[in-house]
Amino acid sequence: MIRVVIADDHPVVRAGVRALLDAEPDIAVVGEASTPDEAVALAADLAPELVLMDLQFGDRAAGADATRRVRALAAPPYVLVLTNYDTDGDILGAVEAGASGYLLKDAPPHELLAGVRAAAAGQSALAPAIAGRLLARLREPRVTLSVREIEVLRLVSRGASNADVARRLHITDATVKSHLAHVFSKLGVTSRTAAVSAARSLGILR
Amino acid sequence: MIRVVIADDHPVVRAGVRALLDAEPDIAVVGEASTPDEAVALAADLAPELVLMDLQFGDRAAGADATRRVRALAAPPYVLVLTNYDTDGDILGAVEAGASGYLLKDAPPHELLAGVRAAAAGQSALAPAIAGRLLARLREPRVTLSVREIEVLRLVSRGASNADVARRLHITDATVKSHLAHVFSKLGVTSRTAAVSAARSLGILR
DNA sequence: CCCGCTCTCCACCTTTCGGATGATCCGTCG
DNA sequence: CGACGGATCATCCGAAAGGTGGAGAGCGGG
Numbered sequence: 001m002i003r004v005v006i007a008d009d010h011p012v013v014r015a016g017v018r019a020l021l022d023a024e025p026d027i028a029v030v031g032e033a034s035t036p037d038e039a040v041a042l043a044a045d046l047a048p049e050l051v052l053m054d055l056q057f058g059d060r061a062a063g064a065d066a067t068r069r070v071r072a073l074a075a076p077p078y079v080l081v082l083t084n085y086d087t088d089g090d091i092l093g094a095v096e097a098g099a100s101g102y103l104l105k106d107a108p109p110h111e112l113l114a115g116v117r118a119a120a121a122g123q124s125a126l127a128p129a130i131a132g133r134l135l136a137r138l139r140e141p142r143v144t145l146s147v148r149e150i151e152v153l154r155l156v157s158r159g160a161s162n163a164d165v166a167r168r169l170h171i172t173d174a175t176v177k178s179h180l181a182h183v184f185s186k187l188g189v190t191s192r193t194a195a196v197s198a199a200r201s202l203g204i205l206r
Numbered sequence: 207m208i209r210v211v212i213a214d215d216h217p218v219v220r221a222g223v224r225a226l227l228d229a230e231p232d233i234a235v236v237g238e239a240s241t242p243d244e245a246v247a248l249a250a251d252l253a254p255e256l257v258l259m260d261l262q263f264g265d266r267a268a269g270a271d272a273t274r275r276v277r278a279l280a281a282p283p284y285v286l287v288l289t290n291y292d293t294d295g296d297i298l299g300a301v302e303a304g305a306s307g308y309l310l311k312d313a314p315p316h317e318l319l320a321g322v323r324a325a326a327a328g329q330s331a332l333a334p335a336i337a338g339r340l341l342a343r344l345r346e347p348r349v350t351l352s353v354r355e356i357e358v359l360r361l362v363s364r365g366a367s368n369a370d371v372a373r374r375l376h377i378t379d380a381t382v383k384s385h386l387a388h389v390f391s392k393l394g395v396t397s398r399t400a401a402v403s404a405a406r407s408l409g410i411l412r
Numbered sequence: 413c414c415c416g417c418t419c420t421c422c423a424c425c426t427t428t429c430g431g432a433t434g435a436t437c438c439g440t441c442g
Numbered sequence: 443c444g445a446c447g448g449a450t451c452a453t454c455c456g457a458a459a460g461g462t463g464g465a466g467a468g469c470g471g472g
Contacts, residue, residue: 010311012288012318016222058312082218084290105216106264112218146418159400162459175420177460182418190460191428193399194365352448368429380451387430388448396430397458413472420467429458437450442443 002120005031005046005077007039007066008054013105017052017082020109027116036066043070048077049120055083055094064097071098080119082112091130101125145183145204152179157196157205208326211237211252211283213245213272214260219311223258223288226315233322242272249276254283255326261289261300270303277304286325288318297336307331351389351410358385363402363411 004021006029008014014032021027031046033039036057043051051070055063067079078100091102100119103112104127115125145153155165162176169176184190187198199205210227212235214220220238227233237252239245242263249257257276261269273285284306297308306325309318310333321331351359361371368382375382390396393404405411 010222011313011315012222012226012311013218014222015225015315016216016218016220019221019225020218084216105218107217109217109221148419156399157403159395159397159403161397171419172421174422178420178422181460181462184460189365191365191367192459193362193402196399196402197363197365354449377449378451380453381449383430384450385448387432390430398429415472416470418467418469421465423463425461427458427460429456431456432454434453435451438448440446440448442445 002027002050002116003030003046003048004028004116004120005033005039005042005048005051007033007036007042007051007063008082009034009057010054013054017112020112021116024113027113036062036069039066040069040073043077044073047075050116051077051079052082052116053079053099055081064094067094067097067099078119078122080115080125101127102130103127104129145186145199149179149183149186150199150204152176153183153195153199154205156180156192157199208233208256208322209236209252209254210234210322210326211239211245211248211254211257213239213242213248213257213269214288215240215263216260219260223318226318227322230319233319242268242275245272246275246279249283250279253281256322257283257285258288258322259285259305261287270300273300273303273305284325284328286321286331307333308336309333310335351392351405355385355389355392356405356410358382359389359401359405360411362386362398363405 004027006014006017008017011034014034018029018032021029030048031042033042039051039053053063053067053070057063063081063083067081070077070079079098080101080103081094081099082103082105084105094102100122101115101124103115103125107127111127115127118125151169152165155168160168162173162180165176166173180192180195183195187195189195189198196205210233212220212223214223217240220240224235224238227235236254237248239248245257245259259269259273259276263269269287269289273287276283276285285304286307286309287300287305288309288311290311300308306328307321307330309321309331313321313333317333321333324331357375358371361374366374368379368386371382372379386398386401389401393401395401395404402411
């Protein structure tokens with residue numbers, strides 16, 4: 001019997017997952033959490049085999065952090081991420097945090113069940129769409145912006161001028177332009193607005 | 207007995223809504239649609255009292271359009287929008303398309319049930335969070351960009367230069383700058399990147 | 413230990429953008 | 443009809459952003 005805890009801030013989603021899983025004879029939903037903290041607490045108290053974890057709680061992406069904390073428990077349950085989005089950054093973050101798998105909420109039920117059983121058995125469970133994306137990422141010489149570059153770009157995406165960014169980060173105008181120039185060349189664009197757009201569609205910014 | 211059709215592309219969400227509604231003696235889920243087209247077809251065939259409609263199908267926001275088509279049927283069911291997001295543009299679009307209400311997926315179950323019963327009775331059903339937002343929008347002299355201005359801004363948000371926009375829209379560079387100048391003054395910003403950011407947070411762009 | 417990467421900074425030059433101002437045309441709404 | 447807002451275009455000017463090339467400090471891996 002696979003004992004599962006569901007962590008999602010949407011009651012509707014929790015009810016849906018519970019309905020799908022409870023229909024299976026070998027799976028039992030033993031708890032529901034609506035916040036990351038609750039998820040970690042339930043994982044510790046109930047010691048389930050598996051935690052189904054959303055990445056978004058309210059506005060923040062606190063799921064990855066919660067995953068990390070669950071995996072740091074004494075007898076860590078496996079964590080299967082179940083979320084709406086599939087930006088590269090999210091996936092990598094979740095995997096890095098110790099998730100055994102990554103499923104999308106629009107996945108057909110049989111995929112969800114297969115993922116649960118695989119994850120509970122200690123295997124990795126990636127939705128086909130996700131697996132493809134990860135492979136593509138390995139194949140493609142992926143764009144990796146440095147932390148500083150992302151920091152600059154994030155401020156730019158909020159409408160900051162080079163001078164604004166320089167002030168905010170305590171560096172000079174010239175340095176900001178230098179960082180941006182690198183970002184432009186990495187993303188293959190020639191303007192800050194295009195860079196923001198490209199970074200957004202790559203999941204570097206949100 | 208309130209007969210309901212659920213339209214959502216996420217199997218998990220459909221299962222959740224069905225589980226919540228089927229537990230009520232006075233509500234029956236008579237159909238599930240995973241695409242907008244299917245939703246319209248089911249609404250026509252089954253003649254339910256109510257269609258619970260998601261706004262996002264896959265990547266596109268086709269829900270508003272489907273709502274419009276459902277409301278254009280001979281014996282139009284009421285439409286209750288159930289979605290994740292609550293940007294002003296989405297809400298207005300849905301209401302304009304003929305939705306009787308607008309609920310968020312993170313709403314507690316009792317709110318969902320109350321919304322379903324209210325909508326089925328022909329009353330309007332707005333989640334408290336949504337109602338507040340609409341009121342705020344009425345109170346505040348809200349920013350309204352003209353269609354053309356939004357068109358220009360959309361291209362700018364994709365990284366287009368003024369010249370690019372001009373070419374794309376078959377107008378001159380000067381006109382693009384004129385539109386942008388208006389947008390800047392309406393949004394209270396001084397740069398294209400800031401305008402895009404502001405428009406995004408206002409729900410004018412996505 | 414040296415190579416390569418990141419982060420930082422600088423100068424010079426070109427292009428683009430934004431601000432100000434004014435003008436024409438057109439449909440709409442009192 | 444006349445006022446008004448939207449869309450279109452123009453010109454001028456200063457400010458901001460981007461392109462190019464160079465350079466030094468620090469840091470981790472081969």
